[in-house]
Amino acid sequence: MNYPYYPSYTPYAPQSSIIWISGEREALAFPVAPNNAVTLWSQTEPVVYLKQADASGKPSMKVYDLVERRETAEEDKGYATKTDLNGLLSAVEGLRADIESMKGDIYGIAGKRKKKEEVEE
Numbered sequence: 309m310n311y312p313y314y315p316s317y318t319p320y321a322p323q324s325s326i327i328w329i330s331g332e333r334e335a336l337a338f339p340v341a342p343n344n345a346v347t348l349w350s351q352t353e354p355v356v357y358l359k360q361a362d363a364s365g366k367p368s369m370k371v372y373d374l375v376e377r378r379e380t381a382e383e384d385k386g387y388a389t390k391t392d393l394n395g396l397l398s399a400v401e402g403l404r405a406d407i408e409s410m411k412g413d414i415y416g417i418a419g420k421r422k423k424k425e426e427v428e429e
Contacts, residue, residue, distance in 0.1 A: 335359060340367055
């Protein structure tokens with residue numbers, strides 16, 4: 309009698325792909341195979357080391373500081389608020405009034421000069 313073959317069940321055991329080290333000295337000493345790279349996470353400081361080896365096996369390493377990304381308030385994102393826009397609108401209206409006043413002064417002066425020239429002739 310033939311019994312069907314059932315593969316043995318092995319429960320899933322998650323494995324961490326993070327390699328923890330105790331500092332830069334350990335990162336420098338960590339072996340890397342040619343044409344490979346490994347990311348090493350420091351347990352002692354917020355730093356990540358990217359260690360690589362070229363085809364000949366010569367290693368190189370880059371150091372990255374981990375910095376927390378913080379959400380900024382709406383005002384810090386560069387958006388104008390209604391208050392900002394209303395302030396700008398009133399400033400523009402003030403400038404418009406100043407320009408109109410200057411135009412009146414310029415035209416008034418020009419008119420006076422023209423009348424003065426006519427009188428002198």
